[in-house]
Amino acid sequence: MKKTILVTGAAGFIGSHLAEAFLRRGDRVVGLDNLDCSYDPERKRANLDEVSRAATSPNQWKFVLGDIREVAAVDRLFDENAFDAVVHLAAMNGFASSIEDPLRHYDINVLGTLNLLNIAKQHLVENFVFGSSASVYGNTRVLPFMETDPCDHPLAPYPASKRAAEMLGYSYHHLYSLNFTAVRFFTVYGPRNRPDSMAFQLAEGIAGKKKVRLYRKGQMQRDWIYISDLIDALVAAADRPLGYEIINLGCGEPVLVADFVELIERHADSRAYLIPALLPDIDVPCAFADIGKARQLLNFEPKVTLEEGVARFWEWYHGSGAAAEKLLPVEN
Numbered sequence: 001m002k003k004t005i006l007v008t009g010a011a012g013f014i015g016s017h018l019a020e021a022f023l024r025r026g027d028r029v030v031g032l033d034n035l036d037c038s039y040d041p042e043r044k045r046a047n048l049d050e051v052s053r054a055a056t057s058p059n060q061w062k063f064v065l066g067d068i069r070e071v072a073a074v075d076r077l078f079d080e081n082a083f084d085a086v087v088h089l090a091a092m093n094g095f096a097s098s099i100e101d102p103l104r105h106y107d108i109n110v111l112g113t114l115n116l117l118n119i120a121k122q123h124l125v126e127n128f129v130f131g132s133s134a135s136v137y138g139n140t141r142v143l144p145f146m147e148t149d150p151c152d153h154p155l156a157p158y159p160a161s162k163r164a165a166e167m168l169g170y171s172y173h174h175l176y177s178l179n180f181t182a183v184r185f186f187t188v189y190g191p192r193n194r195p196d197s198m199a200f201q202l203a204e205g206i207a208g209k210k211k212v213r214l215y216r217k218g219q220m221q222r223d224w225i226y227i228s229d230l231i232d233a234l235v236a237a238a239d240r241p242l243g244y245e246i247i248n249l250g251c252g253e254p255v256l257v258a259d260f261v262e263l264i265e266r267h268a269d270s271r272a273y274l275i276p277a278l279l280p281d282i283d284v285p286c287a288f289a290d291i292g293k294a295r296q297l298l299n300f301e302p303k304v305t306l307e308e309g310v311a312r313f314w315e316w317y318h319g320s321g322a323a324a325e326k327l328l329p330v331e332n
């Protein structure tokens with residue numbers, strides 16, 4: 001049966017891909033986003049144009065320009081649409097910006113989530129999926145990262161806000177039996193990546209657009225997950241009310257940042273414009289997921305290899321106008 005789904009943050013990187021995926025399988029989708037200025041809103045409008053092309057009828061897709069913190073407007077949205085599921089992706093991102101403006105991060109990521117939970121519960125929404133982050137693990141010694149980790153040492157207000165939102169989800173499940181699944185994303189990459197994401201920054205360095213800091217000479221491990229794999233898992237999470245669950249979403253394999261750089265360099269046929277830097281104490285040398293729960297509960301199996309994903313990412317970056325028109329010569 002076709003569903004009606006609310007995607008918050010629908011103009012962003014992950015939200016726009018997710019809205020498209022629901023539309024392609026015939027669901028009705030409402031996208032809520034305030035097109036904030038964390039990066040160029042024009043990029044978000046372009047994402048929305050692509051989403052609207054996936055709709056087969058005018059009633060299938062509706063974009064609402066609005067803020068998740070607005071109580072009356074969000075309540076009206078739920079009144080007007082009987083949502084089967086909410087996938088909540090709207091957020092303020094980034095460690096550095098959360099240190100600069102912790103109150104704004106908490107306001108959006110915690111109070112905004114609380115507003116959605118409260119209204120979802122009042123409207124008896126069956127399933128609430130929350131886009132959390134692997135950063136909640138902080139500098140845990142438990143590798144790979146396991147969902148059983150207490151995650152009580154977040155290294156900055158951003159991960160602390162994500163963990164707080166996960167815990168609010170538990171309260172709403174406990175008090176009102178709301179089905180709540182927090183999915184902890186590892187390093188997501190692909191077309192429409194945010195300009196502050198590691199993949200986009202590295203591409204900028206490779207395109208010779210700017211010098212990009214490379215921590216520990218790239219000797220740090222990340223769990224890269226290609227956007228289409230993440231979307232498959234998010235669709236599965238939206239389809240399955242699971243009570244209360246926290247589920248890691250990565251590929252389950254650590255890959256050196258240096259190897260990721262080398263792969264893009266190969267596809268770009270150009271050397272990266274990078275400057276060595278020390279790892280800041282808000283970052284961790286190694287992050288990768290145990291994905292046993294995702295396999296078991298979401299039938300998840302990553303399909304896109306790093307080689308394939310990087311090729312697609314570079315093709316998008318290079319063709320999207322985001323890349324420098326001329327590659328600058330880079331000294332070895």
Ligand SMILES: NC(=O)c1ccc[n+]([C@@H]2O[C@H](COP(=O)([O-])OP(=O)(O)OC[C@H]3O[C@@H](n4cnc5c(N)ncnc54)[C@H](O)[C@@H]3O)[C@@H](O)[C@H]2O)c1
Pocket residue numbers: 008009010011012013014015032033034035036037038044066067068069088089090091092093108112131132133134184185186187188189194197
């Ligand atoms: N991209 C990753 O690698 C990654 C990793 C871990 C977690 N996440 C989480 O996944 C989600 C989506 O991330 P993304 O990379 O697509 O980010 P994004 O910035 O591209 O998308 C987030 C969207 O939320 C919107 N937004 C922000 N505040 C809002 C508000 N108050 N009301 C309504 N809309 C608002 C923004 O305008 C933006 O379009 C976020 O919650 C993020 O924390 C992403």
